[in-house]
Amino acid sequence: MSNPTAKRPRPLAPNVQIYRPQLTSVLSILNRITGVALSVGAIVLVIWLLAAARGPQAYAVVQGAIASWIGQVVLLGATFAFFLHFCGGIRHLVWDTVHGFELRSIYISGWAVVTASIVLTVVAWVVGSIMAG
Amino acid sequence: MRSPLARAIGLGSAKKGAGHWCAERVSAVALVPLTVWFAAEIIAHSGSDHPTFIAWLSAPLAATLMILLLIALFYHTALGLQVVIEDYVHSGAKFVAVIALRLGCFALAAAGVMATLSVAFSG
Numbered sequence: 001m002s003n004p005t006a007k008r009p010r011p012l013a014p015n016v017q018i019y020r021p022q023l024t025s026v027l028s029i030l031n032r033i034t035g036v037a038l039s040v041g042a043i044v045l046v047i048w049l050l051a052a053a054r055g056p057q058a059y060a061v062v063q064g065a066i067a068s069w070i071g072q073v074v075l076l077g078a079t080f081a082f083f084l085h086f087c088g089g090i091r092h093l094v095w096d097t098v099h100g101f102e103l104r105s106i107y108i109s110g111w112a113v114v115t116a117s118i119v120l121t122v123v124a125w126v127v128g129s130i131m132a133g
Numbered sequence: 134m135r136s137p138l139a140r141a142i143g144l145g146s147a148k149k150g151a152g153h154w155c156a157e158r159v160s161a162v163a164l165v166p167l168t169v170w171f172a173a174e175i176i177a178h179s180g181s182d183h184p185t186f187i188a189w190l191s192a193p194l195a196a197t198l199m200i201l202l203l204i205a206l207f208y209h210t211a212l213g214l215q216v217v218i219e220d221y222v223h224s225g226a227k228f229v230a231v232i233a234l235r236l237g238c239f240a241l242a243a244a245g246v247m248a249t250l251s252v253a254f255s256g
Contacts, residue, residue: 049248
C-alpha cells in the first residue's frame with residue numbers, strides 16, 4: 001500500500017536559526033544544554049566517588065586530573081553550567097505556580113538568572129581558592 | 134497519572150506525560166537543597182587529601198545526603214535526557230536510546246551509592 005504523504009517532503013516550520021536570538025529563547029536552550037553537560041558532570045561525580053572508595057592512589061589520579069589546567073577550565077564551565085541550570089530551574093518552578101509570565105517579569109527573571117549565575121560562579125571560585133589556600 | 138485539566142476537558146497526555154512532568158519537578162525540588170549542600174562541601178573540600186575526604190564522607194549525615202543526591206540526581210537526569218532524546222531522535226533508535234539511558238542512570242546511581250557506602254563503612 002502506497003503512502004501519498006511519503007512521496008514529497010512535508011513543509012517545515014521556519015528553523016530556529018531564522019529567528020533573532022532573544023533572552024527567552026537563549027535561556028531556554030541553555031537550560032537544555034547545561035542539563036546535558038551536567039549529566040556528564042554526574043558521571044564524573046560517580047568516577048570521583050569510585051576513586052575515593054578504591055583508595056588513595058586512584059583518588060590522587062582523579063584529584064590530579066581536576067587540578068590540571070584543563071580540569072580547572074572544565075570545572076569552571078561546570079560551575080557556571082550548574083548555577084545557570086539551578087537558577088533557571090528555580091525560574092521554571094516559579095512558572096509552574098503560574099506566576100511571572102508577564103513579558104516584563106519574564107525579562108526581569110531572565111536577567112536575574114544570568115546575573116545570579118555569574119555572581120554565584122565567581123563567589124564559589126573565590127571562596128574555593130581561599131579554602132584551598 | 135492525569136492532570137486535573139486533562140481529566141476535565143478530556144484532552145492531555147495519552148501516555149505518561151503528566152507523571153513524567155511531575156516527577157521532574159519533584160526531583161528538582163529535592164535537588165535544590167541537596168546540590169546547595171554538595172556545592173558548599175565541594176568548595177570547602179577543594180584540594181582535600183584522601184584521609185580528609187574519607188573522614189568527611191564517612192560521617193553518617195554526609196553519606197546519607199550523598200546517597201540522596203545520587204538518587205535524585207540520576208532520576209532527574211534520566212527524566213531530563215529522555216525528553217531530549219524524544220525531541221531529536223525519531224527513528225527506532227529512540228526506543229533503544231531511552232532504554233540505554235534508563236539502564237545507564239540506574240547503573241551509575243548504584244555505583245555511586247555503593248562507592249559512598251563502601252567509604253562510609255570503611256572510614
